[in-house]
Amino acid sequence: MKNSLKIEGFCMLGLGIFMFPILVYFIGIYFALPLWQMAGIILFSHSCLGIMLGYGLKYKEGFNFTYLEKIEKTEK
Numbered sequence: 213m214k215n216s217l218k219i220e221g222f223c224m225l226g227l228g229i230f231m232f233p234i235l236v237y238f239i240g241i242y243f244a245l246p247l248w249q250m251a252g253i254i255l256f257s258h259s260c261l262g263i264m265l266g267y268g269l270k271y272k273e274g275f276n277f278t279y280l281e282k283i284e285k286t287e288k
Contacts, residue, residue, distance in 0.1 A: 231261045 237252025239245070 229263075230256065234260060 226230075233252045233255035236255060237249055240250075240252055241249030
């Protein structure tokens with residue numbers, strides 16, 4: 213069951229999070245709108261940074277619950 217949730221999460225990630233910035237970017241290219249191109253790049257970069265830091269799609273249980281795993285604070 214857990215593997216199917218990860219597959220579903222990665223599909224949502226690809227379709228939901230990355231398709232919108234890519235669409236904005238290509239609209240900017242097609243219509244020669246540099247502001248839209250920049251917005252697409254910023255949105256895409258923002259999504260990538262969140263994923264790299266471990267903050268994925270959130271569940272209603274709380275901010276620490278993502279589709280990847282539960283984020284726990286580590287003590288130093």
